[in-house]
Amino acid sequence: MGKIINDFTINIATANGTGSQSANLILLNALFRMGTHASGKNLFPSNIAGLPTWYIIRVSDYGYQAPGGKTNIQIAMNPDTWVEDIENLEPNTVLIYNTDTRLPVDREDLILYPVPMGTMGRKINPKLAKLVANMIYVGIVAEMLEIPQDILEEAIAKQFGGKEKAIQINSQASISGREFFTNELNKADNYYVEKREFDKNQFLIDGNEAVALGCIYGGINMLSWYPITPSSSLAESIDAYVPKLRLDKDGKSTCAIIQAEDELAAVGMVLGAGWAGARGMTCTSGPGISLMSELIGLAYYTEIPSVIWDVTRVGPSTGLPTRTQQGDISMLYEASHGDTQHIVLIPGNVDECFEFGWKAFDYAEKYQTMVFGFTDLDLGMNLWVSKGFDYPDEPLNRGKVLKTKEDIEKIENYGRYRDVDGDGITYRTLPGSGLEPIVSRGTGRDEDGVYSEKSDIYRSNMERLRRKIEGSRTDLPQPVLREEKEKELGIIYYGSMENTIQEIDDILEATGMKVSQCRVRALPLSPEINDFIRRHKKIIVLEINRDGQMYGILRKEIETELVPKLHSVAFSDGLPPKAIEYAEAILAKLEAFEI
Amino acid sequence: MGKIINDFTINIATANGTGSQSANLILLNALFRMGTHASGKNLFPSNIAGLPTWYIIRVSDYGYQAPGGKTNIQIAMNPDTWVEDIENLEPNTVLIYNTDTRLPVDREDLILYPVPMGTMGRKINPKLAKLVANMIYVGIVAEMLEIPQDILEEAIAKQFGGKEKAIQINSQASISGREFFTNELNKADNYYVEKREFDKNQFLIDGNEAVALGCIYGGINMLSWYPITPSSSLAESIDAYVPKLRLDKDGKSTCAIIQAEDELAAVGMVLGAGWAGARGMTCTSGPGISLMSELIGLAYYTEIPSVIWDVTRVGPSTGLPTRTQQGDISMLYEASHGDTQHIVLIPGNVDECFEFGWKAFDYAEKYQTMVFGFTDLDLGMNLWVSKGFDYPDEPLNRGKVLKTKEDIEKIENYGRYRDVDGDGITYRTLPGSGLEPIVSRGTGRDEDGVYSEKSDIYRSNMERLRRKIEGSRTDLPQPVLREEKEKELGIIYYGSMENTIQEIDDILEATGMKVSQCRVRALPLSPEINDFIRRHKKIIVLEINRDGQMYGILRKEIETELVPKLHSVAFSDGLPPKAIEYAEAILAKLEAFEI
Amino acid sequence: MPRVNKINQPLDSYKGGKSTLCPGCGHDAISNVIIKAAWENSIAPEGIAKMSGIGCSSKTPAYFLQQSHGFNTAHGRMPSVTTGANVANKNLNFLAVSGDGDTASIGIGQFIHAIRRNLNMLYIVENNGVYGLTKGQYSATAEEGSRKRKGAPNELKQIDLCAMAINLGCSFVARSFSGSRKQLTALIRAGMSHRGMAIIDVISPCVTFNNNEESYKSLQYVKNNNEELHGLDYIPHFNPIQEIEVPSGGYKEVKLHDGSYLRLETISEEHDVGSKKMALDALREAEEKDKHVTGLLYFEEGIPTLDETENLVDTPLSELPEELLRPNKKSLDDLLTKFRA
Amino acid sequence: MPRVNKINQPLDSYKGGKSTLCPGCGHDAISNVIIKAAWENSIAPEGIAKMSGIGCSSKTPAYFLQQSHGFNTAHGRMPSVTTGANVANKNLNFLAVSGDGDTASIGIGQFIHAIRRNLNMLYIVENNGVYGLTKGQYSATAEEGSRKRKGAPNELKQIDLCAMAINLGCSFVARSFSGSRKQLTALIRAGMSHRGMAIIDVISPCVTFNNNEESYKSLQYVKNNNEELHGLDYIPHFNPIQEIEVPSGGYKEVKLHDGSYLRLETISEEHDVGSKKMALDALREAEEKDKHVTGLLYFEEGIPTLDETENLVDTPLSELPEELLRPNKKSLDDLLTKFRA
Ligand SMILES: Cc1ncc(C[n+]2csc(CCOP(=O)(O)OP(=O)(O)O)c2C)c(N)n1
Ligand SMILES: Cc1ncc(C[n+]2csc(CCOP(=O)(O)OP(=O)(O)O)c2C)c(N)n1
Ligand code: SF4
Numbered sequence A, B: 001m002g003k004i005i006n007d008f009t010i011n012i013a014t015a016n017g018t019g020s021q022s023a024n025l026i027l028l029n030a031l032f033r034m035g036t037h038a039s040g041k042n043l044f045p046s047n048i049a050g051l052p053t054w055y056i057i058r059v060s061d062y063g064y065q066a067p068g069g070k071t072n073i074q075i076a077m078n079p080d081t082w083v084e085d086i087e088n089l090e091p092n093t094v095l096i097y098n099t100d101t102r103l104p105v106d107r108e109d110l111i112l113y114p115v116p117m118g119t120m121g122r123k124i125n126p127k128l129a130k131l132v133a134n135m136i137y138v139g140i141v142a143e144m145l146e147i148p149q150d151i152l153e154e155a156i157a158k159q160f161g162g163k164e165k166a167i168q169i170n171s172q173a174s175i176s177g178r179e180f181f182t183n184e185l186n187k188a189d190n191y192y193v194e195k196r197e198f199d200k201n202q203f204l205i206d207g208n209e210a211v212a213l214g215c216i217y218g219g220i221n222m223l224s225w226y227p228i229t230p231s232s233s234l235a236e237s238i239d240a241y242v243p244k245l246r247l248d249k250d251g252k253s254t255c256a257i258i259q260a261e262d263e264l265a266a267v268g269m270v271l272g273a274g275w276a277g278a279r280g281m282t283c284t285s286g287p288g289i290s291l292m293s294e295l296i297g298l299a300y301y302t303e304i305p306s307v308i309w310d311v312t313r314v315g316p317s318t319g320l321p322t323r324t325q326q327g328d329i330s331m332l333y334e335a336s337h338g339d340t341q342h343i344v345l346i347p348g349n350v351d352e353c354f355e356f357g358w359k360a361f362d363y364a365e366k367y368q369t370m371v372f373g374f375t376d377l378d379l380g381m382n383l384w385v386s387k388g389f390d391y392p393d394e395p396l397n398r399g400k401v402l403k404t405k406e407d408i409e410k411i412e413n414y415g416r417y418r419d420v421d422g423d424g425i426t427y428r429t430l431p432g433s434g435l436e437p438i439v440s441r442g443t444g445r446d447e448d449g450v451y452s453e454k455s456d457i458y459r460s461n462m463e464r465l466r467r468k469i470e471g472s473r474t475d476l477p478q479p480v481l482r483e484e485k486e487k488e489l490g491i492i493y494y495g496s497m498e499n500t501i502q503e504i505d506d507i508l509e510a511t512g513m514k515v516s517q518c519r520v521r522a523l524p525l526s527p528e529i530n531d532f533i534r535r536h537k538k539i540i541v542l543e544i545n546r547d548g549q550m551y552g553i554l555r556k557e558i559e560t561e562l563v564p565k566l567h568s569v570a571f572s573d574g575l576p577p578k579a580i581e582y583a584e585a586i587l588a589k590l591e592a593f594e595i
Numbered sequence C, D: 001m002p003r004v005n006k007i008n009q010p011l012d013s014y015k016g017g018k019s020t021l022c023p024g025c026g027h028d029a030i031s032n033v034i035i036k037a038a039w040e041n042s043i044a045p046e047g048i049a050k051m052s053g054i055g056c057s058s059k060t061p062a063y064f065l066q067q068s069h070g071f072n073t074a075h076g077r078m079p080s081v082t083t084g085a086n087v088a089n090k091n092l093n094f095l096a097v098s099g100d101g102d103t104a105s106i107g108i109g110q111f112i113h114a115i116r117r118n119l120n121m122l123y124i125v126e127n128n129g130v131y132g133l134t135k136g137q138y139s140a141t142a143e144e145g146s147r148k149r150k151g152a153p154n155e156l157k158q159i160d161l162c163a164m165a166i167n168l169g170c171s172f173v174a175r176s177f178s179g180s181r182k183q184l185t186a187l188i189r190a191g192m193s194h195r196g197m198a199i200i201d202v203i204s205p206c207v208t209f210n211n212n213e214e215s216y217k218s219l220q221y222v223k224n225n226n227e228e229l230h231g232l233d234y235i236p237h238f239n240p241i242q243e244i245e246v247p248s249g250g251y252k253e254v255k256l257h258d259g260s261y262l263r264l265e266t267i268s269e270e271h272d273v274g275s276k277k278m279a280l281d282a283l284r285e286a287e288e289k290d291k292h293v294t295g296l297l298y299f300e301e302g303i304p305t306l307d308e309t310e311n312l313v314d315t316p317l318s319e320l321p322e323e324l325l326r327p328n329k330k331s332l333d334d335l336l337t338k339f340r341a
């Protein structure tokens, strides 16, 4: 049996609130520093302490980032899931388990590494035994995979940034794990980690922090938020960065942060800030968007620059708050009653989280409308690889704001809602300026902003609004295309599926077919997507929801003659997508349609 | 110039709060009693008194109910809209105007009937002069059109039901109008009303009252509501009928009516009532639905029978609250975050308002889900013709509720969310019963109703929910088809467009084409619609909104090969649809596509 | 044989599923009191409806009264859902649990309007000054200057839910502490016996995020700064009052709707539970001293409840037969005749 | 030449569009007072931001101060929109108008939380006890037993917005009447000068739906049952106080943030505007007698406003230059270096 190098999945079963999180991050980071493209997914429960949590680390020289189809190395710490965790393992899986649970392991077909982690932890620090036990398994794994201790030390140091005591205890625990493996166990598996060239530019970061930084560099002036998983850490990250990056020389803040009483208030504050000329935003998840729906329509109709980030969790309703899904995309596109249409930015990695973080404000002010950022728990809360964020390459776009009498005089027959440029985007003046004031309102108004219920005025205003948003199609982030010259099968996908797409592609191509990819990065859809579809024989729209929401949008919007090419592959079970499952669903779909 | 009999449009321009409403209703009713298919549309402003209001009466022997393409008889009472009202008239229009406004009329190409209505009103009753002035124009019109006074008296008596004093004054005023016409004016126009056979079964009623009665006969147990135009009169009508029809022999009520503090609370109450086993509903308009979105998802996911009537007004946002539109239909179908899908009943006339009023509760309890009724201001607040409502022909369907231990024992392996019948609809027990209690929740749960975050459980539950709603397609009100044997052009439409469709059809057929009609009466769509499309060469989806919302739903859901047949004709300006405008839009669309 | 109550049920009949809260969480202590109180009151568990919103606190209905139906609604919406359920079946015994985030932030409007309607329910706020489930942000009941485990001290004024409820005319308003088992038991038992809205604001420390010394809602702080208005004993209607031993100090009795009594044993100065003014004064004084005053703050009898105001039929609406739900054919015919006239 | 104020503006500069309310509506009277007050205070109209929700009352910003920007937001959401606008541009003078439906029903949560944050704004509730714009349903401020033009008497307890505001720590709380032009003018002028949240609950009869005798909020009823706490005079900061004639009776002065004074002329017994207790007692007593007490109920100075708590830069955020909005490239490079470490 040959060595299996840098190609395996580790599943660590613990309970939340037991301190396993930092141990897992250290292990992930050490693997990452080995240059192995390691990635981690945290499957945590919707409570604070005591419920089952799994941390899944994928190591892959192919750069695959999705959780693997099966577990190669299982670490069993949690008595509550013990039986199931062990039952589900395939033969020959490595099982590292805490013997102090005193629970049985009756599988003979596994590679067993029993370790008295509790006892060992207590020896090192009786008070922190529970926490320390987690570092024991890190040491075991490191030794087993041959990860050098100095790399582990680096990861420990990074995790505890300067806290000497913590570094010392964790280091000691990891060494004791290593020693136990060397002295008490015999390596019976064939998994190894080999050092690869490590791109020094690389680092790991989660999408929420990346968006937060994007906002910071996007000139955010006000964050209003109401806590909700998985968006809270986005808000908390902005809160943490403002004092570091957004104070003036006197230590005064250029960004207000308001914990709202609920989502209705949070979005109201965003509108207020946008109306008064500042850059306001809020972040939330599905239930929050539902609550915000009424004011989302107000922003659309009064044409107030507004930004909302939806870090999606599993719906409908309260759903699975700590699991991931792309279930809100159709709602975002048309949220609120009446005829509405919103701009939605859809980053597919952390670099784009940063980029769209600042661009969202520019689009919002340029188009004077509601702009959504759409991510999900997987992209928002798990660590993804970045090689560094690009500093914004354009100045802030503050849109069509008239600041002086002269500005206004340059415009013939100024009116707040008069389309002088023919692009549907009209000029505004800000409160406080005294220039051409109007009463902004969600009710009918004419081109001068004066109340009106006239039918022709209403209709032409609505047509202008449509034109305005239509105009953004070629201006928003265009799709990322990776095309095979055969133009056989094209997969249209978006968002966090990016982490899995290459592996899906490889699985499909292993069957002999040629697969192109088109990643949608914004709504309304770019015409380039239409062209991509036209160029390809058949198209799969791949997404992480039940109803094929993007498929629905495409089917409505693409040229009629292209519709027959589209096929939907969509499902969601709350977990980050596994390549093999989606690949198999695609194959099944292709077969069903005999295409 | 020959007589024009029973074929004209009267436009009455007044201000609201001036008492013109009762005069207009009397005129309408008198015309209706002549057997002329008269219909009236009230275009009123969003305030309480003083703003322009137009009442448009269409008289048509063809039975056309939509406002005509142009005005034949204009009554000018409102100084504020005087100039515009008169300017817009085509040559040879009859203009009856109140000379007491002292405003000029400089059109020589009109047929002018100047009347000092204020002065005449003051003579009859100085205190009520303003109100009485309105009855003067009724008398003028009656005399001019040759409507017999006894018919007018009937209409007056009906309007003031028993209030002798009011009847007397109004009768007197109308006679004084007639006398003025006879003595002071010369009939220069050629409009006449002739008596047609009057179907004694006919009466006029608005959709809100019809839905209200439907609810009363549907066993409504709780109405929660928050005032909003144009749905308030639905609630107020239920409020008025409960004491008449829904008290027990001791005078105690079988239906609670709660004015909620807002729409979030109103929908919460509906869920609470449904959860506890009663028939709860609320009614609202677009902004309310937006606010209710979160709990709509909760109803879907916890499978609680719930009914909401959306009497749509013009969106987005506050929009034009007193105007009509079909702008909420796509939102209703998928309201709330995550993957959701709701049943929507779409009555197209007042008889169906009544019928769907009671059926909504049966569907809600049968499918244990959110059921929307969808009407709009035109259907809800204008008077439509009915020949009588049919008493419900089926007993109440209370759905799958287990009441006794024996009920439960009959089911193998009972669980609140276990699909024992294979139709996706599971059995429930009610609080208070002590039978198999669960904690209903918007979070993940297994088939027994126990909290669970497991991915396969989540996924199969969601698939079952999809199956459940899918199963309703053939069970909900099926489309109404009126087909030509040529199967040339089919028009798919819904709701209040019913009032205009025949006239559109006639205009189109006048060009030589043959037009079939398919009126959608529920979402999710019936398979019959698919078949209708298949049978026809080309299809127009006709609707009163900007974005072609039903077109979008059809395009997503119908068989792929049929998609190329579909074409959207959609626009909205807040007014009840005029046949000529929509017919022309259809013709333009057909030309554009050269089909 | 386990001990049984008046309706022959053992305590176990009132228990719930295993708690998934943090060990030591105040909410679990309250759940245990609820179990005990319901058992001691000999309420049939199937007659109870457990209502809640969203939060750690709102999860607890899964951890008590397994034989009762429950509804874990949406964040802040428990009062409206309970309102609907209340008119649907007025015979249900509504026992609701909410959190301070659920009630004082997103749900404050529904809280207020439920009080105005005087729903017949027991509304327990498990008040820890933070949003536990979303990891410890301040809630609107956190006192100005109070400080949770991480982050800066709270800057905003607290909403005192008891003061608000009294001002709005709530007929039973109490404050208690998850650590005061005896007092809390008496209050919950009395709240269950009360006809109308009974609100008990229970300080319930969040041991994970808000149990440090600088927090006014930590276990230790409340223990040191709890001023009890009175000792409390609950005397159920099925225990004739004379059987109860009379305490040595002075006492007053509050007669509850079902014939039970709540006995208030005077501790220091007299507190008249019938006086809004005294109740509000007690709250204000405690607040000024950064203290918590606990006990039955205000009580009033005879305010009509929602189902009474609605003048509903005696049978729960959810159980009405078809004849009472659908008027007969003749009534419709008559109506149509009128329309056609 | 028309009369001008200190900044050389005629009254006309403060007027608005033509009202579309019912003739005689109390709200129009308030609009006129606002026009007058702003003119007399010599506030630059362009510095004012007019905020409102939805309702007849909330329409009025179109009928005054045509030179100011305004935002007629959504039903019940004015406070949150104002919050956002407030931090965006703290130099704006926020003048907000809402209705009793807009504030006490759908908007009660935002009302409460805006008070907690102490927005620097004047919040006028045009309180008529009904929903005017939707044709006269009772609102949550209708008194128990009060009766509108049509339908049964109101069954629910009123929410007293002043009492609620005082309890929540609002620093300027007043009640007035649309018919008391002098008192209202002084209060609105003072409210504009106040730093922090100033709430004026103005009884403003709905002549169409709630002006009958049996209504406690009808013109006649209020005229007959209005108990003024004190006579009121406003002395602007630009009129040295000595220039003002000292009234014969006793008086007290309240110094406002911008240096203006509100002079309270004692009418009957003394009312200490610095005492929450007296304010709440006055409200309670009036309520018990079905009276309306009007005047400045409570006043407190120096509570930090939201923009202060937020420690914002001096320039309004809406006017910051790009340098202050986007940290420089080096800061990002440094951060990335740290990430890569
Ligand atoms: C609409 C909505 N917004 C936000 C959340 C996220 N959320 C869950 S619980 C909670 C706060 C709970 O706080 P509290 O009521 O005090 O309960 P505790 O956990 O402290 O017992 C929040 C904000 C949600 N579930 N729904
Ligand atoms: C979300 C929403 N619900 C309902 C309405 C309908 N609506 C308009 S004004 C109003 C009540 C206004 O009452 P109030 O605030 O007292 O103002 P008033 O007209 O009495 O001055 C309501 C319910 C709305 N516009 N939006
Ligand atoms: S986080 Fe706090 S409130 Fe939630 S369970 Fe833990 S201790 Fe209790």
Ligand code: SF4
Residues within 6 Å of the ligand: B048, B049, D020, D021, D022, D024, D025, D026, D027, D056, D057, D128, D132, D133, D205, D206, D207, D208, D209
């Ligand atoms: S309805 Fe009432 S509140 Fe509205 S404008 Fe008329 S009088 Fe004023």
Ligand SMILES: [Mg+2]
Residues within 6 Å of the ligand: C055, C099, C100, C101, C126, C127, C128, C129, C130, C131, C132, C139
């Ligand atoms: Mg809490």
Ligand SMILES: [Mg+2]
Residues within 6 Å of the ligand: D055, D099, D100, D101, D126, D127, D128, D129, D130, D131, D132, D139
């Ligand atoms: Mg009002």
